[in-house]
Amino acid sequence: MSRTHRLRGLALAALVLAGTGCSASGGNGGAEPEPTALPRQPAPAAPGPAGATRPLPPAPPLPAAAPDLPPPTGLTIESLGVAGAPVVPVGVEPDGDMEIPGPQEVGWYRHGPRPGDGGSAVLAAHIAYDGVDGVFRHLDDVRPGAAVTVDLGDGAARDFVVTAVERYPKQALPDEVFARGGDAGLVLITCGGRFDAAARSYEDNVVAYARPA
Amino acid sequence: MRRLLTGAAAALLLVATGSAAADARPSQEAGARIHLLHGIPDTPVDVEANGENVIEGFEFGDTEDLSALAGQTLAGLTVKAAGTDDVAIDGGDLALPAEGNVTAVAHLDAEGTPTLTVFENDTSAVAAGQGRLVVRHTAAAPAVDVKANGEVAFSDLSNPNEAAADLPAGTVTAEVVPTGADEPVVIGPADLPVAEGSSLIVYAVGSLDGGTLQTLTETIDGLGSAPGAVQTGNSPVDDGATGSLPWILAGAGALAAGGALTLRRRFARVPVRDR
Secondary structure, three states: OHHHHHHHHHHHHHHHHHHHHHHHHOOOOOOOOOOOOOOOOOOOOOOOOOOOOOOOOOOOOOOOOOOOOOOEEEEEEHHHOEEEEEEEEEOEOOOOOEOOOOOOOEEEEOOOOOEOEOOEEEEEOOOEEOOEEOOOOOHHHOOOOOEEEEEEOOOOEEEEEEEEEEEEEHHHOOHHHHOOOOOOEEEEEEEEEEEEOOOOEEEEEEEEEEEEO | OHHHHHHHHHHHHHHHHHHHHOOOOOHHHOOEEEEEEEOOOOOOEEEEEOOEEEEEEEOOOOEEEOHHHOOOEEEEEEEEEOOOOOEEEEEEEEEOOOOEEEEEEEEEOOOOOEEEEEEEOOOOOOOOOEEEEEEEEOOEOOOEEEEEOOEEEEEEEOOOOEEEEEEEOEEEEEEEEEOOOOOOOOEEEEEEEEOOOOEEEEEEEOEOOOOOOEEEEEEEOOOOOOOOOOOOEOOOOOOOOOOOOOHHHHHHHHHHHHHHHHHHHHHHHHHHHOO
């Protein structure tokens, strides 16, 4: 048995080394996944529906542990006059674009981190939609040092401070904006730049970066 | 054992050197991720290679991480009933890949004879909002159809083959039925959590005739992608460009007087700020 353990120990050590090397490279997308133990199925549970002729196996285990923090529910940026704007979880449109809620709401990208968790938590809102000003109508005016508060579902709140405001051509929005890991950060996104009336779309994205206060 | 340990140490050095030198390369190229999965119910085994016992008391559902041995050959790989010399699987020489992501599964073939199959795990990125579902038939059972939410998703899947699809993330209710039939449901219905940016690998294992048919699952994370674009406006504001003047000024009553000046400044600024 001790031999087995020694082998396992070596394998573990190699993994740790490999892991250190990997994290130093700083890559995120397509990174080597953490080795995941194969969970054993729990003992067979309730019987299945009528008509099944075999013992039914149990459901698979639940997905990985829930995130540490509750999802965001509200956003306040005092310097922009945004006070408790509702935040709703959003995903991806069928065409692969980020889903954006109506102009009076802020979308939190639910496939990424929650504000305050590790990685880049993304909140996006319209600058204007169908002639109605969106919550991020004036995001371009936010300045480094501005306070941003995110209300969380459990009644608590997280404070952030803006560190930079950038503008990118839409197709050049850095993937890092959606980083799943790394330091906890908050990214606020809207549209900006020239409005293309034919395409009914802006040419740029305005991105405000914030870190925990 | 000495040989294997030496090998493991060498692999360790290789892995370490590899990742140190691999600064700019995707980290998944630095070494391999190799798992060995025990997929034969009620059959504890010992695993022998290079003339030594390398895993003792390996039980159904257990995983052994062999990543440290990437690139090596396990000579005379033999799986024996635990504590005995009864050979269950004579695996011959098993060459472990130097890179990539594989799972070697000890399982029953369609007729119920223990065997070893090495599956390559697809670690390519999945589109934003999606997850990957992989189903592997490693059970002593005939070919099957796999239904997802009531519809046949994978048809005529036979041992030892796999089928895969990228799906919108969410829970898939899966049932396994004999190919072309609606019943009997031999596995399920089971709710499979297909998580965004992850690959959920489901192994059908055990024996239909033996009444031990069931599933094992494996998850590979970190395959997610960023959304395509963030479209946050379909109508113009003011002159069609976002403001540069702090809007708080506008709110302070400079609206009427400064309107024309603000417009010009906004317009002029846009090209300069493009990057």
